[in-house]
Amino acid sequence: MKNSDILQLKNFCVTYNTNRGKLCAVNNVNLRLKYGNTLAIVGESGCGKSSLAFGLMKLFNKKDVSISGDLIFAGENLISANEKKMQLVRGKKMAMVFQNPMTSLNPYLKIGTQVIEHAQRHLGLSKNEAKNQAISLLNKVGIQDAASGVTHYPYEFSGGMRQRSMIASAIACSPELIIADEPTTALDVTTQAQILELLSRNVQQNNMSMIIITHDLGIVSGLCKNIVVMYAGTIVEEGTVYDVFSNPKHPYTRSLLKAIPQVGHHSAKKLCTIKGKPPDLVNYVSGPCVFSPRCDYSKPVCDEKNPEVVRCSNSHHYRCHFDLIPESEGDDKNSSFISNSSHKRNRNIILSIENLEISYEKSKKRNAVDNVSLELFENEILGIAGESGSGKSTLIKGILRLVTPASGKILFNDKDITKLHDNELINIRRSIQMIFQDPYSSLNPRLNAWKNIAEPLINYENLRGKKARIEAEKLIEIVGLDEHHSECFPHEFSGGQRQRLGIARALAVKPKILLCDEPVSSLDVSIQAQILNLIKELHQSLNLTLIFISHDLSVINCLADRVAVMLDGKIVELADTETLYKNPTHKYTQQLFSAIPGINSFTNKPDQ
């Protein structure tokens, strides 16, 4: 039993019938998963990871999506199983944890009811049994006071608690396979670590198998034995985590690994990026290597025929024409930034915050920003780290007076921003601009690119029509997009491109200070690296002062000169990046560090 496969896919395809044509989201995938093993599926957004997961559960409507190939689960081929059969399998033998705990729970049902819903149906529990079962499940996933927890509604739970409840519901029937589709993407680092720990503990205890889907390579190493790298619907590399991370064979895997900012060495190096974006899979015909347009190693042969699967060890396979030698650190062809440590030492205070307090009407109990004092030096990058809800965004919104501070001072150019009139405020906002967190909502979807960017030009500089457009197009080029993009609407851009537009808009009126509110948190690693490089470049060429918020310490590490750590609205630690990383003093900071998924442990050989 132990050595047989719980899941085996042969030539598995998932095809969406869209109105533009057939979209082959999963293309001829062959995969095996042994009992009790965990498998990670990684890849950029849109590479077909979720489609694969949904395909395994056959959660698709037959009309819009066709599934083909062999899907052998626990010795049974489910490919032609009907809906009724699948309902027996789902929940009982295969369970799923979804990406967004905010939307995957029904807001109108009590937590207890939802946790035990399928179990009750599959196991035929009585009402009382079900309740007890639900309580013990919630206990198991670490929800304190589970007895009252079952009577709560989802809105009374935080994101982490909801995800715990989702896991509880997934393990309720002790399924043989758990599929977790980006279970922690919507959560902050500390919660993420807890949830992952919880998942792996439960999987091990109950001897289940797990497929975990993620675009975050960092969380894979401690958690999984095997990894599958997907690109454009195909598996480009698979093997044990150790093999793949220590000796990545496929160029795509390599680029993904290199794009991750590393904690520990504050580097003046540019992050590696992958040019371009994943291909459009509509009416895709197999032929050349799918990765070829973005591949640094591409040779003419790559455009001619599709590479075969190469086996370099029993379990390690990849799909590439070439056998690349392992790269040493030295032959990195990416350029470095000019070291800026010399003029960084310039210590003019440009903005100072004194005892700032901000509270929201809704939750009067607690200040979102609580007695924060901070000084910002000219031309530095100040990183602010902290988990979600710690008041990072509120702080910089306070600086721009997008929310009104309750008390305290913000001094800029000898003026107190908190006391300014609206018309004076305009001048302040002109010199302090902001890049927003979510590139999908920070651009007006009804305006095309140049109109979005021209907004500050129109309002501050009174430029109109053609002039505004010319200026906007210049900015579009500065942030690395093409002139022809100026007519496109936001929905035609990818997340990274949108974030570039957001940056262009912030730079339009040549601000002195740029506030960045988690500008990369919703982007893939490869894109994240591009944006981080861009921000760093602009910082140097335009002499900007930056406040950079992120919940990801590794990102902050690669940018910031100084780091402030926030917890519950207070700054608990503020130090030079290097000092902070070398010896964090506050307990919370240490906790944050230990919560960073162990990228450093890539090369540690896992105990087999």
Add this chain to the structure above:
Amino acid sequence: MSGINVFMTKKHVSPFFKSITDLTKNKLSVVGFSVVLAVSILCVFAPIICSNSPTQIHPWIGSRSPGYQSPPCLSENVFTVGLSPETSIRVLGYKALNYTVKRSISERLRIVVKRGNIHKLTLLTGAKSLMEYDLNSGFETAWELNESDERGRRLPEVNLKIGEPVPEGLMNPGQRVMIVQLIKKADDEIIRFEFNNEIVKRIRRDGTEIDKISLKGESITSIRTDSGNVLRMTFLLGTDELGRDLFSRILYGGRISLLIGIVATAVSLLIGVCYGAISGYSGGKIDQIMMNIIDILYAIPFMFLVIILLVLFGRNIVILFIALGAVQWLTMARIVRGQIFSLKEKEFVDAARVCGASSKRIIFYHLIPNAIGPIIVYATLTVPVVILEESFLAFIGLSVQFNGQNLDSWGSLVQQGMLSLGTGGERYWLLIGPSLTMALTLFGLNCLGDGLRDCFDPKTKSNR
């Protein structure tokens, strides 16, 4: 160069047009849209489409069932002296008319005059004296033609004398009929009638005068002539008791109904969108007060108010526009307020503020265009509601007027249909015709609204 061209040809569809193109893929809304479009086209082009006037009565026809064809008879044209001709010949705003005489048997000029004392009516040249010939004896107005084009049965009409009242039920009580026999036979040529205050001239194409009639006596208002065309009127949907063509009445009624629907909706849009947007964007106290005002207004029985307004200020169409629009804006304001309220939490609004946009600009440039979907959907669904409300008013007898004239909308047609249904429902078509048209249009509008709702639903629109 080629690279540039590729991008020149690539169209950048705005999300709005994307939604609209999605609409074409939604069966329901395509059906709805086609129905609405068809009805609107029919109504707008009613003057071209309808061969019969909606107001012209044909007493001798009376109420006939759908598809009725009148027996062939000599057609008539009615000119109003000093005014533009009313029907049949579509020339508006001219005092002169082109007029073709096709057959020579029709050398008659019927003159219909308003009741009153006619002192003298003379054909000046080229015709026998009117007095001599007609007025004392009276004449029939129309003949049926039989197969061989000979005069058949005389259509009922009585002999008339000056000063004598018209027998009831035959014609408009205010009209008299005179028939004038022209002496000269017209060839197949185009002749123009020209009206000056009191003189009717027949003029050849080249401008030479054939004859003229002087109408002395202040009360002549219209002149009716037999054109000589053999006319067979077809009444697609039948006629009402006065012999008016129901089909054209429905189309002309549709113009009124749709006009009211659209204008009142526009009024509600204007007020509702501004009010809702301001309320939603301001938030806090202002929002609360503005919404409370709406709650209070909701409590007022508005139909009642509209009825009182109409009774007090007359049933003028303009008042109706305002009154109905003023009822509808409440819901519109609420919808827009809700939209704006959630939209303003989006980061692009903060971004706009950071970009220095004024509140006015944020509301009208950034927020409202983003709420355009629900606004359009609701507006589309308001039109049928307004049409129904107007019909209700018309049904209880408060049909709209303009310049003191009754404007028959679908509602009043339904009402008239009800009244003249007959005891056993014999004249069912008078009720069914307008009701069905109205129902069809309302159905179409609702389908369209639902389809639009689907298309603007953010869930169906992928962002990737």
